[in-house]
Amino acid sequence: MAVEKPExxxxxxxxxxxxxxxxxxxxxxxxxxxxxxxxxxxxSDFEVLDLLAQGRDGDDRGDGGKDPYGSFRVQELASGIHLSQSALSRVIGRLEKDGLVARGMCAQDRRGVRVEITDAGRVRHSEVLPIQRAVLARMLGSGRGRDAVRP
Amino acid sequence: MAVEKPExxxxxxxxxxxxxxxxxxxxxxxxxxxxxxxxxxxxSDFEVLDLLAQGRDGDDRGDGGKDPYGSFRVQELASGIHLSQSALSRVIGRLEKDGLVARGMCAQDRRGVRVEITDAGRVRHSEVLPIQRAVLARMLGSGRGRDAVRP
DNA sequence: ATGCATAGAATGCATTTGCATTTAATTCAC
DNA sequence: GTGAATTAAATGCAAATGCATTCTATGCAT
Structure with a gap:
């Protein structure tokens, strides 16, 4: 039988x-x-909160200025986050329960739901953003290729 | 490959x-x-099965050996798989229930559990290995750096 | 307008996972 | 030797997630 070599x-x-x-x-x-x-x-909560806090990367509102810049359709959030629709719905539910976001009806399409970040949500986001960055810097910045396995 | 842009x-x-x-x-x-x-x-099941099927040093030594080349301590598996100890225990439980691996006592330390792959497990592994490789080739082989985000 | 197909979002249910705890076996101190 | 401390693995439990379903609103054809 042909022997496999570590090629x-x-x-x-x-x-x-x-x-x-x-x-x-x-x-x-x-x-x-x-x-x-x-x-x-x-x-996941942070990911959603982060999207809402950044407000479409801060440049494009696309809602004619009627809605706050931190307002997204659930669908828009779904496209930016790797989460099933149901999971996203529950994440939003949790964030809403904690008062970090608010759900509202979408005027144009009343099947849709508009999600916007609250003041408390912005505060929380600004609290945790440095944390996230620190973790990323610690875990991604240093050894990443092969030796990252060793603690 | 190199996607780093220090700008x-x-x-x-x-x-x-x-x-x-x-x-x-x-x-x-x-x-x-x-x-x-x-x-x-x-x-996760595949990851465990893959470790067991590949044997200890990542390459299948010899072909007919019935020796415990597919035998691992649970701890050894844990170190190679990113799963909590409890989750790993349950994965092994599922695989055992399906007859793909077998648990046995460890002679040296009877607290420990020896896990070895069964013939059915090897068959299953050889069935799914090409599947995994195909998926990896499809998802990782092509554009990966930045444009992989766009469907 | 009415009825039927479709889209957006929420919910039921099963599965997977991690944390904390438990059970069993080993090691160490005495 | 006996018992406390430690280690290996399993289990109870709660949380998160995905699939399938449901519910409401919209759109389209008649």
Whole structure:
């Protein structure tokens, strides 16, 4: 039988690349989650809050100025976040329960829901944003390629 | 490959890098999970099965060995997989229930558990390995740096 | 207008996961 | 040897997530 030698086949490279991604993702996400939980937020919660706080990257409103710049359709949020529609709905529900966002009806299409960040939400966001950046700097900035596995 | 561009502000660069990682991870993991579910496996299940199938040093030594080359302590698996100890225990439980792995006592330390892959497990692994490789090739092989975000 | 198909969002349910705790076996101090 | 402390793995429990379904609102054809 043909013996497999430790050559660098593209499949092996892909597998290794995938392992690296899994590793960085798991460790960073774990850290992020733990640090954010001290502020009553999960990683997904922060992602949504971050999108709302940044307000369409701050330049494009697209609503004619009628709505606050922190207002999004749920669909818009869904396209920017890797979460199922149902999960996103529940995240918004949690954030709303905590008073960080508010749901409102969409005037143009009353099936839709407009989500906007509240003042409390902005405060919370500005609190946790440095935390997130610190975690990213710590986990992504330093060793990332192969040796990141070693604590 | 090299996507580093040391021109922007480091915080924004890190945030973008993290978004890229989140994106690739989410889409690849989602695909992987969906495809593997057709074979009754989740992504974590496959990871464990893959470790067991590849043997200790990542390469299948010899072909006919019935020796415990597919035998791992749970702890060893834990160090190679980003999963909590409890979750790993349950993954092993599922795999065992499906007859893909077998648990046995560890002679040296009877607190420990030895996990080894079964013949059925090897068959299943050889079935799904090409699937995984195909998904990885499809999701990682093509554009990955920045344009992978656009569908 | 009326009825039927479709879109946006919420909810029921099952699965997976992590944290905290428990159970069992080993090691250490005495 | 006996008992406390420690380690390996399993389990109770709660939270998060995805799929399928449901509910409401819209659009389109008649």
């Amino acid at each position: 660098c086949l593209p499949e092996r490279l892909l597998a290794q690349e995938w392992r690296d991604i899994l590793d960085v993702h798991a460790r960073t996400m774990c850290e992020l989650d733990r640090e954010l939980h001290a502020f009553g937020l999960g990683a | 922007c502000l480091p915080e924004r660069l890190l945030a973008q890098e993290w978004r890229d990682i989140l994106d690739v991870h989410a889409r690849t993991m989602c695909e992987l999970d969906r495809e593997l579910h057709a074979f009754g496996l989740g992504a």
